[in-house]
Amino acid sequence: MPEFLNLLSFGNGGWGYELFKGALLTLTLALVTFPFGIGFGFLLALAQRSRSKVTRNASLAFTWVFKGLPELLTLFLVFYGVQIGMRSLFAAIAPGIIIEIPAFLAGVVALGVVNASYASEVWLGAFTTVPHGQYAAAAALGLPRHLTMRLVVFPQLLRVALPGIGNLWLVLLKDTSLVSVISLAELMRMTQAAAGTTKQYFLFYITAFMIYLLISAVSGEVFAYLERRSARGLEREA
Structure with missing residues (x-):
């Protein structure tokens, strides 16, 4: 067996199993973080459309901060900064308790808030495409605000936002x-x-390159399918 195949194998002396576990953890981290980021981003977009000036400014400040910080710095602030802050707090109110933030949780929170900051812009852009008449029609039918959002507005938002969400x-x-x-x-x-x-x-960096490329290619096909499905029934422009 060629040496490179032996090194990539799942047997003795091979690193295939370790790379597989690493790829699985990468996917798990992304799949857990993504709904959090997109959902939180939607809430930030709603906050920026709020009638309350305080709510709007708080959302704008949040997105401004986390879009401006490097992702690596955000990760360090969550993993080390928050951990140190919590230890100091518990040392004062409950001495002897040791606080440890799992690396996975820190990754989800740090990457999630950055993802949410950018997702809020995607959702805000989608909101501009929904005509005001849609809200007026829903109100005329007696739909409460939460049903208007869920049944009338959100399906239209999602169709427009899908390309940005895929990115x-x-x-x-x-x-x-x-x-x-x-x-x-x-x-x-x-x-x-x-x-x-x-x-x-x-050998190993080109292998990682191929794994990332494969995941990205599959992801692209999935989002392309979702975009086609969400556009069903729409009249295509010639």
Whole structure:
């Protein structure tokens, strides 16, 4: 068996199982973070459309901060900063309690708030495409605000927002590699371990490249299908 196949195998001396576990953790992290980021982003968009000036300004400040910070710095602030703050708080009110933030949770929160900041812009752009008459028609039918949003507005928002949401998923997928710096054994960290141990840097980094490319290609097809499905029944322009 060629040496590179042996190194990528799942048997003794191979790193296939480690790379598979790393890729699985990368996908898990992205799949857990994505709904949180998109959902929180939707709430931020609603807040920016609120009649309350305080609510609007709070949402704008949140998105401004986390769009301006590097994702890596946000990750460090959540994993180290929040952990230190919580330990100081509990040391004052409940001495002896040790607080540890799991790396996975820190990754979800840090990447999620950054994703939410950008998602809010996608949702806000989608809101501008819904005619005001849709709200007026729903009110004329006696629909309460929550049903108007769920049954009338949101399906239209989702159709328009899907391309942007798909792009945010791909960005998030790549950003998951950042959590390797807080010792979470995702794909990039396992690739680095394999490359460092075997000194076969090109082999393992090109393998990681192919894995990311495969996931991105499949993701692109999934979102393309969702876009086609959401556009069913719409008259296509010639």
